[in-house]
Amino acid sequence: MEFTPEELQRYNRQLIIPDIGEEGQRKLARAKVFVAGVGGLGSISCYYLAAAGIGHLKIVDMDVVDYSNLNRQIIHWTEDVGVPKTESGARKLTNLNPHCGIEAVQEKITHENCAAMVGDCELIVDAMDNMEGRRALNAASVQLGIPYIYGGVHQLDGLISTFIPGQTPCLECVFPDDGSTTRPKPPGILGPAPGVIACLQVIEAVKWIVGIKGLLTGRLLSFCGYDMTFREFRISRNPDCAVCGQRHSD
Ligand SMILES: [Zn+2]
Numbered sequence: 001m002e003f004t005p006e007e008l009q010r011y012n013r014q015l016i017i018p019d020i021g022e023e024g025q026r027k028l029a030r031a032k033v034f035v036a037g038v039g040g041l042g043s044i045s046c047y048y049l050a051a052a053g054i055g056h057l058k059i060v061d062m063d064v065v066d067y068s069n070l071n072r073q074i075i076h077w078t079e080d081v082g083v084p085k086t087e088s089g090a091r092k093l094t095n096l097n098p099h100c101g102i103e104a105v106q107e108k109i110t111h112e113n114c115a116a117m118v119g120d121c122e123l124i125v126d127a128m129d130n131m132e133g134r135r136a137l138n139a140a141s142v143q144l145g146i147p148y149i150y151g152g153v154h155q156l157d158g159l160i161s162t163f164i165p166g167q168t169p170c171l172e173c174v175f176p177d178d179g180s181t182t183r184p185k186p187p188g189i190l191g192p193a194p195g196v197i198a199c200l201q202v203i204e205a206v207k208w209i210v211g212i213k214g215l216l217t218g219r220l221l222s223f224c225g226y227d228m229t230f231r232e233f234r235i236s237r238n239p240d241c242a243v244c245g246q247r248h249s250d
Pocket residue numbers: 169170171172173174237238241242243244245
């Protein structure tokens with residue numbers, strides 16, 4: 001695969017990073033990434049993934065753009081209110097980088113449909129706003145052996161980790177399902193908080209695709225915007241995990 005002069009210019013500032021180069025750029029161009037949600041996190045992660053030259057993005061969201069989204073979901077603009085987020089997002093991403101193929105799916109991610117939806121992608125970027133959807137992503141990740149980059153935000157804070165099936169803990173090991181079915185109220189969110197977390201997720205995604213070491217595996221990184229600190233917590237596999245534990249792996 002040869003890049004056009006335009007593409008070489010477009011990606012120049014990352015092509016000159018020794019760990020990326022043209023070989024890394026070709027890996028990005030061949031990659032197909034699943035982005036679950038085109039909201040606060042997804043606005044940012046889709047944008048940077050497309051800008052970085054990911055060949056195929058599958059973006060999934062069931063919602064339409066609402067005024068209450070606009071403090072943080074910066075891929076959507078005032079003129080998009082009432083438009084499906086996948087449509088609004090796909091339009092901006094195609095304008096940003098026509099070399100990036102966008103598959104937009106306007107559907108709710110559930111335990112029933114998740115594996116089929118994710119199956120043709122090689123990486124899952126979590127841009128969900130609820131644990132139910134994340135558990136569906138995690139189950140599909142473990143079932144299909146597809147790495148899953150978790151991200152979540154609350155007010156001025158956020159969390160991120162990279163889960164690689166068979167090597168690292170999964171989401172369920174870290175946040176076991178307590179069986180509660182009540183969905184908590186949407187948290188307050190300051191726009192840049194998902195910006196911070198989604199940017200870190202894309203750095204992880206690019207590293208994983210290109211093969212740059214130092215992934216956020218076995219570690220949960222916590223960002224606190226109140227005191228402007230990052231803290232890191234060691235996380236390990238739970239042998240009895242309901243999703244990836246020994247007794248469930250056969
Ligand atoms: Zn697990």
